[in-house]
Amino acid sequence: MPESTLDVRHLRTHFFTRDGVAKAVEDISFSLGSGEVLGLVGESGSGKTVTGFSILGLVDAPGKVVGGEILFKGRDLLKLSEEEMRKVRGNQLAMVFQDPMMTLNPVLRIDTQMIEAIQAHQNLGKVAARELARDALGKVGIASPDERLRAYPHQFSGGMRQRVAIAIALLNKPDLIIADEPTTALDVTIQGQILHEVQRLCRETGTSLIWITHDLAVVAGLAERICVMYAGRIVEAGSVDEVLDRPLHPYSKGLIESVPSHNQRGMRLNQIPGMTPSLLSLPEGCAFRTRCPKADEACAGMPSVQKAEGGRHVFCHHPHREAA
Amino acid sequence: MSLLVFVGVNVVGDPVDMLINPEADQAEIDRVIRHFGLDKPIHMQYWHFLTNALQGDLGKSFIFGMPALQLILMRMPATLELAFSALILAIVIGIPLGVYAGLKPEAKVSRTIMASSILGFSLPTFWVGLMMIMVFAVMLGWLPSTGRGETVMVGGMELSFLTLDGLSHLLMPALNLSLFKMSLVIRLARAGTREVVHQDYMKFARAKGLSESRLIMVHLLKNIMIPVVTVLGLELGGLIAFSVVTETVFAWPGMGKLIIDSIHLLDRPVVVAYLMIIVLMFVVINLVVDVLYSILDPRVRLQDVQS
Amino acid sequence: MSSIRYSTRGFASRTFKAEMSMKNPLLQDGATEGLTAAESPFQRFVANYFESRVATVAFFVLVVILILGFFAPLISPTDPYDLAQVDVLDSRLVPGSESYTGMTYWLGTDGAGRDLLSAILYGLRTSLSVGVLSGLIALCIGGAVGLIAAYFGGKVETLIMRVVDIQLGFPAILVALVLVALLGKGVDKIIIALVVVQWAYYARTVRGSALVERRKEYIEAATCLALSHRRIVFRHLLPNCLPPLIVVGTLQTAHAISLEATLSFLGIGLPITEPSLGLLIANGFEYMLSQKYWISFFPGIALLITIISINLVGDQLRDVLNPRLQK
Numbered sequence: 041m042p043e044s045t046l047d048v049r050h051l052r053t054h055f056f057t058r059d060g061v062a063k064a065v066e067d068i069s070f071s072l073g074s075g076e077v078l079g080l081v082g083e084s085g086s087g088k089t090v091t092g093f094s095i096l097g098l099v100d101a102p103g104k105v106v107g108g109e110i111l112f113k114g115r116d117l118l119k120l121s122e123e124e125m126r127k128v129r130g131n132q133l134a135m136v137f138q139d140p141m142m143t144l145n146p147v148l149r150i151d152t153q154m155i156e157a158i159q160a161h162q163n164l165g166k167v168a169a170r171e172l173a174r175d176a177l178g179k180v181g182i183a184s185p186d187e188r189l190r191a192y193p194h195q196f197s198g199g200m201r202q203r204v205a206i207a208i209a210l211l212n213k214p215d216l217i218i219a220d221e222p223t224t225a226l227d228v229t230i231q232g233q234i235l236h237e238v239q240r241l242c243r244e245t246g247t248s249l250i251w252i253t254h255d256l257a258v259v260a261g262l263a264e265r266i267c268v269m270y271a272g273r274i275v276e277a278g279s280v281d282e283v284l285d286r287p288l289h290p291y292s293k294g295l296i297e298s299v300p301s302h303n304q305r306g307m308r309l310n311q312i313p314g315m316t317p318s319l320l321s322l323p324e325g326c327a328f329r330t331r332c333p334k335a336d337e338a339c340a341g342m343p344s345v346q347k348a349e350g351g352r353h354v355f356c357h358h359p360h361r362e363a364a
Numbered sequence: 365m366s367l368l369v370f371v372g373v374n375v376v377g378d379p380v381d382m383l384i385n386p387e388a389d390q391a392e393i394d395r396v397i398r399h400f401g402l403d404k405p406i407h408m409q410y411w412h413f414l415t416n417a418l419q420g421d422l423g424k425s426f427i428f429g430m431p432a433l434q435l436i437l438m439r440m441p442a443t444l445e446l447a448f449s450a451l452i453l454a455i456v457i458g459i460p461l462g463v464y465a466g467l468k469p470e471a472k473v474s475r476t477i478m479a480s481s482i483l484g485f486s487l488p489t490f491w492v493g494l495m496m497i498m499v500f501a502v503m504l505g506w507l508p509s510t511g512r513g514e515t516v517m518v519g520g521m522e523l524s525f526l527t528l529d530g531l532s533h534l535l536m537p538a539l540n541l542s543l544f545k546m547s548l549v550i551r552l553a554r555a556g557t558r559e560v561v562h563q564d565y566m567k568f569a570r571a572k573g574l575s576e577s578r579l580i581m582v583h584l585l586k587n588i589m590i591p592v593v594t595v596l597g598l599e600l601g602g603l604i605a606f607s608v609v610t611e612t613v614f615a616w617p618g619m620g621k622l623i624i625d626s627i628h629l630l631d632r633p634v635v636v637a638y639l640m641i642i643v644l645m646f647v648v649i650n651l652v653v654d655v656l657y658s659i660l661d662p663r664v665r666l667q668d669v670q671s
Numbered sequence: 672m673s674s675i676r677y678s679t680r681g682f683a684s685r686t687f688k689a690e691m692s693m694k695n696p697l698l699q700d701g702a703t704e705g706l707t708a709a710e711s712p713f714q715r716f717v718a719n720y721f722e723s724r725v726a727t728v729a730f731f732v733l734v735v736i737l738i739l740g741f742f743a744p745l746i747s748p749t750d751p752y753d754l755a756q757v758d759v760l761d762s763r764l765v766p767g768s769e770s771y772t773g774m775t776y777w778l779g780t781d782g783a784g785r786d787l788l789s790a791i792l793y794g795l796r797t798s799l800s801v802g803v804l805s806g807l808i809a810l811c812i813g814g815a816v817g818l819i820a821a822y823f824g825g826k827v828e829t830l831i832m833r834v835v836d837i838q839l840g841f842p843a844i845l846v847a848l849v850l851v852a853l854l855g856k857g858v859d860k861i862i863i864a865l866v867v868v869q870w871a872y873y874a875r876t877v878r879g880s881a882l883v884e885r886r887k888e889y890i891e892a893a894t895c896l897a898l899s900h901r902r903i904v905f906r907h908l909l910p911n912c913l914p915p916l917i918v919v920g921t922l923q924t925a926h927a928i929s930l931e932a933t934l935s936f937l938g939i940g941l942p943i944t945e946p947s948l949g950l951l952i953a954n955g956f957e958y959m960l961s962q963k964y965w966i967s968f969f970p971g972i973a974l975l976i977t978i979i980s981i982n983l984v985g986d987q988l989r990d991v992l993n994p995r996l997q998k
Contacts, residue, residue, distance in 0.1 A: 096571055100562075130573030137571075142564035147586045147662060156582070157572040192662040208572060486979045488929045490936045491952055491971040498964050509960065605842040612937055613956075624937055627852040635852055642845065 044111075045216055045248045046072040046095070051108035053087075053094045055319075062319040064090040064103065066272040072216070077242065077249045079263030079280065081256060081295070085316050087272040088252045089138075092218045095250075096135055097125045113215065131161040134209035138221040140202035144193035150177075151189040154208055161212050176207040180237060199230035206234070210241060216248045223258065235262060256299050260284055268292045271317060271327035278352035288348055288359040290332045326357065334358045425626075425634050432637035436619050440641075442512060443618030445523055446610065447603040449534055450542035451596065458546040459592065462553025463580065467561065469554075477550060484547030489606060493540040493613035500536060508533050510615035537614040541607055545599055552595055556588030590661050597653030601646045719991045726987030733980040740795040747789035787965065790951055791973050797947040798974070801858065802928035805865035809927075810920050812866065813873025818912070820874065821881035822904050832878065835871040843868045847930055851939045861940050865927045876919045880912045914992040921985035925978045932974055948974040 053065035065087045072078050080088045093099045095110055097117060110117040112133060117125065137143040145153060154173035158164055164172070170189070177185035180203040193201060202222055209217050219238065223231040239262060242249045251262055259266050259280060266283055268276045268291065276289040287293040297310035314331040317323060323330050329339035338357045346354050425432050465474035501509035512533050523530070560566060561584065569583050608620035615621070619638060626634040721727050739746060820831040838846065850864035884890065885908065893903045932949030934940035941947050946954070948970045955966030 093567075098567055098570055100567075126573050126575060128573070129571055135568075135571040137564055137568055139564060143568040145565040145569065145583050145587070147590070147660070148583070149662075152582075153569075156574060156578060160573045160575065160578075194662065205568070212573075482982075483979070486925070486929075486975070486982050488932055488949075488971075488974060488978070490933055490949075491967075491974065494952065494956060494959060494967050494971070498959050498968070502960060502964075602842040605845040605848075608844065608848065609933055609937065623848070624939070627848070627939055635849075639849060646840065 044071040045074050045076070045113060046250075047109075047111040048091075048095070049109040049111070051091070051094060051105070051110060053090050053099055053103060053105045055103040057102055057320070060320045063272050063322070064319060065094060067108070068267075068269070068272075068274045069108075070267050070274060070277060072248050072250065074215070075242070075246045075248055076265070077239075077251060077263045079259030079266035080250055080252045080269060081254065081259055081266055082269035083254055083295075083316055085319065086269040088254075088269055089220050091269070092135060092220050092250065092252055095218060096129055096133060098129075098135075127161065130157055130209075130214075131212045132215045134212070134214040134217045136202070136205050136209050136217065136219045136222045139225045140198050140205055140222075141225070143205050144201055146193055148192075149189070150191055150193065150196075150204060154189070154204075154211065157208050157211050172211065173207075176211050177204065179210070179241065180204070180207040181233075182207070199226050199234065202226060202230075202234055203237070206238060206241075210245070210247075213245060214247060216250070217242070218250045218252070220252045221254070224253070224255070231258075256284065256296060268295065271322055272319060273327065273355060274353070275328065275355045276353065278348075278350060282350055282352060286360075288352065288354040289356050290334050290358070290360070291328050293360060294331075425631050428631075432633040433641075435634060436622065436637050436641055439617065439619040439622045441523065442616060443604060443607050443611070443620055446534070446537055446541060446607050446616060446618055447600065449538035450545065450603055450607075451600060453538055453542040454545040454549050455592070455596065457542075458549025459553045459585075459588075462550040463557050463584065463588070465550065466554040466557025467580075469558065478554070481547040481550040484543050484550075487543070489540060489544060490609045490613055492543060493537075493610060496536050496540055497613070507536050509536070512617060537610050537616050540613070541603060541610040544606070545596065545603060548599065549592060549596065552592050553588055556591055557584060560584055560587045586660075590657070593660055594653060594657050597649060597656060601642075601649050604645060605642065716991060720987060723987055723990075726983055729980040729983035729987070732976065733984055736795065736977050736980065737799065739792055740799040743789075743792040743796040747786075747792040749786045749789045787951075787969055790946070791948070791970050794946055794948040794951045794970060795973055795977070797858075797941065797945055798928050798931060798949070798977070801862060801865070801931050801941070801947065802924050805862045805869065805927050805931075806920055806924040808862070809866045809869035809923070810873050810916065813870035814877045814909070814912075814916060816870065817874035817877030817879075818881055818904050818908060821878045821885060822900070822908060828878075831874065835874050838871045839875070843926070843930060844933065847934055848939070851934055856939070856942045858941060858945055861931060861934065864934075865931060868930065869923050869927060872919060872923055873916065876915050877912050880915045881908055884908055884911045918985055918989040918992060921981060921988055925981035925985065928974070928981070929978055948977075 048071065049069050051065055051068050052063070055062040055064055068087075068091065070078070080091065082088050090099065090103065093103075094105050095112075095117065097105075097120075099105060105118060108118070112128070117128065120128065144150070151170060151173060154176070155166060155169045158169040158172055162169070174185045174189060177188060182188055182200065182203055188196075193204075196204065202225075206222070217238075222238070223234050226234065235258065238249070241247070251259065253259055263280050265278065266280050267274045268283070268289065270291050276283060276287065276292045278288075283292060284296060287296055291312070294310065294312040298312060300309060312331055317327060317330065325340040326332070326335070326343050329335040332339065336358075341357075343355055343357045346356070346359060348354060348359070424430065425435050428435055461477050465477045468474050497509045500507045512530060566579065566583060569579055574583075604620075607616075607618060608624060610616065611618045611620040612624055619641075623635060623638045625631075626638070720730070744750070816831055820828040847864050847868050850867055851861065854860040854863060890903065890907060893907050898907075931940055931947060932952070935947050935949030936953040938953065940949060943950065951970035952967045952974070955963070955968070955970070958966050
């Protein structure tokens with residue numbers, strides 16, 4: 041068995057809507073070692089979140105995982121029964137959501153929501169579970185956790201709620217946490233704190249982390265490897281430094297160049313022309329070709345995954361040459 | 365409020381006409397007019413009525429010869445028992461059906477549930493009651509069609525639901541009375557479920573690895589109970605008012621049947637007393653619902669000390 | 672829309688109104704795209720309405736019911752209240768029996784020997800007229816009161832809406848019960864009671880939509896032109912508040928018919944001389960315990976079909992007149 045914690049192979053998740061089939065995730069593969077941090081980058085609607093939900097088996101109708109394998113510690117999650125999957129969720133595999141204002145149930149106290157998460161997986165009494173919950177709150181930097189346990193979500197600020205959500209994700213010491221843009225809805229200062237906190241906790245516990253974001257700056261400081269997604273496919277994968285410094289795919293390049301801090305003052309900010317195509321009506325061949333500066337006739341045919349040095353992958357007919 | 369009822373009852377109609385037993389002679393008429401102060405100007409009458417009412421004196425029933433208030437209070441437990449049974453039935457049957465329809469909106473069963481709830485809104489209560497009697501009492505002979513059956517005294521109140529016989533008498537009227545509210549609960553529960561299941565916190569709860577049963581019984585139910593309890597609480601008054609119909613159909617000896625009989629027999633003090641009590645009940649119910657609402661929804665609760 | 676028809680004076684007013692009608696979501700409904708511009712809004716409305724099969728069926732059922740009720744004296748086999756045509760010997764006959772004159776009682780006869788089918792048709796007539804008449808009167812009164820509240824605002828509005836709120840706080844049956852107890856029996860009395868029960872719903876509806884309309888520019892334009900209050904309210908504001916009023920009117924009429932039947936059943940509604948469906952049902956009650964179900968059953972079915980078809984038509988009207996308000 042390879043030592044990778046997670047091995048996603050040719051995953052395909054489609055949404056069967058009234059207007060047609062939306063291929064939200066189409067044939068993506070990536071793997072993640074123990075304790076590794078992977079950044080999953082892309083704009084809204086590129087399929088990052090659906091990828092996360094697919095791994096957890098939480099894709100809602102009309103969506104459905106239609107193909108591929110998700111090997112988690114050697115087991116294919118897609119083949120597990122609902123009850124077996126439930127035992128994995130929140131136990132070995134946890135997720136933190138994007139909007140902290142929405143992830144906690146407004147009518148239940150924090151302790152209820154934490155204790156139930158523990159008791160779903162561990163055979164512990166209320167008192168012991170409560171101890172654990174209190175410790176977890178302390179770890180994510182919440183002051184006077186004893187009092188806070190008795191509070192309701194509306195008594196917390198957004199940043200505090202996200203800390204609670206992270207504490208809940210950590211409760212059962214998972215092997216992998218999927219964090220879906222957990223800092224996007226927060227103030228910049230809070231963002232930094234949370235980022236730092238998560239990084240520290242994952243390092244301490246040896247937890248693997250998939251960090252889903254559209255913010256390249258966040259990934260740069262956090263992840264070891266990144267996957268860039270566009271229109272349901274991974275268009276480029278590789279180590280953070282190499283991808284950010286020498287992007288191979290025109291889309292990654294455009295994405296990096298459109299980050300303001302990347303440019304010199306006074307220089308015109310680069311932008312990717314056009315809009316993300318609708319998943320219901322993707323252009324034939326390469327989905328990016330309508331916006332790509334290098335597109336030609338060849339791009340009307342489906343590109344294939346090309347390997348580059350340093351274990352990098354790119355999904356393009358005309359990858360940027362290292363020399364260029 | 366008391367002014368409204370008083371004016372309503374005494375000014376719109378002709379008090380003398382209805383206050384007096386139609387068979388009474390002239391002397392009796394004069395005596396009653398004097399007794400009720402009907403020869404005095406209207407504001408004096410109201411004052412008289414109000415001071416008496418505050419002392420719990422709402423007049424005497426012509427038919428039963430006892431204080432109207434006492435008469436109504438005697439009949440009240442039966443009505444309350446009926447109304448609460450109907451309320452409980454509406455919740456116990458309505459919420460699971462509504463939640464199911466909300467969880468599986470496309471399923472055939474759900475469509476059937478929703479279609480029947482539309483029917484529940486449209487069907488006139490009294491006719492459904494008649495049909496129930498026809499099917500269950502007359503044709504099948506399963507359930508008795510009238511009365512309360514054997515009752516047990518609990519704390520000075522006669523209650524039917526504690527004996528098997530009483531329960532069999534209670535079942536049909538309670539079900540009949542609850543049908544309309546049940547349709548309402550089904551709709552509320554369905555709408556609430558449809559809204560709540562798509563919330564992030566439901567997905568997060570599933571991501572925690574909770575079982576479906578805990579998800580629905582705790583996370584979903586606690587959220588949808590808020591609108592259901594609020595609306596239902598306010599509807600309890602409606603149930604008590606509508607028990608007039610059900611009680612008449614099933615000859616249930618509650619205060620609803622009493623008021624209909626009193627209207628037929630022109631027993632005016634009872635009618636007035638009934639209205640005063642109903643108004644009072646509405647006020648109390650509204651208060652209780654407010655309190656319940658704040659218990660259920662922590663967001664409207666007064667801020668705790670720590671914040 | 673009607674607003675164009677009603678704008679009679681003032682260029683500014685006309686322009687604004689034309690704009691308003693262009694923004695009307697009804698006119699931009701995707702379903703009507705294929706229709707030519709020459710078709711009137713009414714035709715588009717009709718096309719939209721008949722898209723739903725259930726609503727179409729309900730509409731035609733309702734038309735049939737209205738015709739049956741309206742022409743009851745012409746259609747029904749006998750006049751159930753002409754004593755010469757009623758024979759007590761024929762009382763409580765099973766549906767399908769024949770009278771001694773050879774006529775078939777399709778739905779049987781009631782306790783007094785009346786042909787039940789005829790009695791139902793006459794009852795339907797009474798129920799419908801009471802329901803529709805009370806609905807119309809309540810619509811006029813409630814609509815006017817609501818308009819006044821919305822247009823003038825201030826203390827007038829507070830007072831009116833206070834009364835409306837108090838009344839709506841009590842169940843309709845209770846209010847009706849009190850009024851009928853006070854007023855006594857009779858067609859006029861019960862209509863008054865039903866009007867009192869219903870007016871508040873109309874007032875609230877009209878005020879709600881009038882408040883929205885009032886803020887729109889065409890009313891401002893009309894005010895700038897110094898049109899009289901009466902003209903603005905009735906010629907400009909009212910026509911634009913009509914759609915919700917029609918919907919509420921339909922549903923309320925069904926409610927009124929049901930309420931009247933309930934009151935009549937309780938014996939405090941219409942007098943015995945003018946029996947509605949409710950009274951027919953009540954009359955059959957005593958015979959039901961001896962398994963003579965039809966005397967109550969068939970009038971009930973007639974009542975049921977009437978109420979359900981009106982409700983379905985009302986629901987569809989609401990969806991068509993206001994695409995934003997989905998079920």
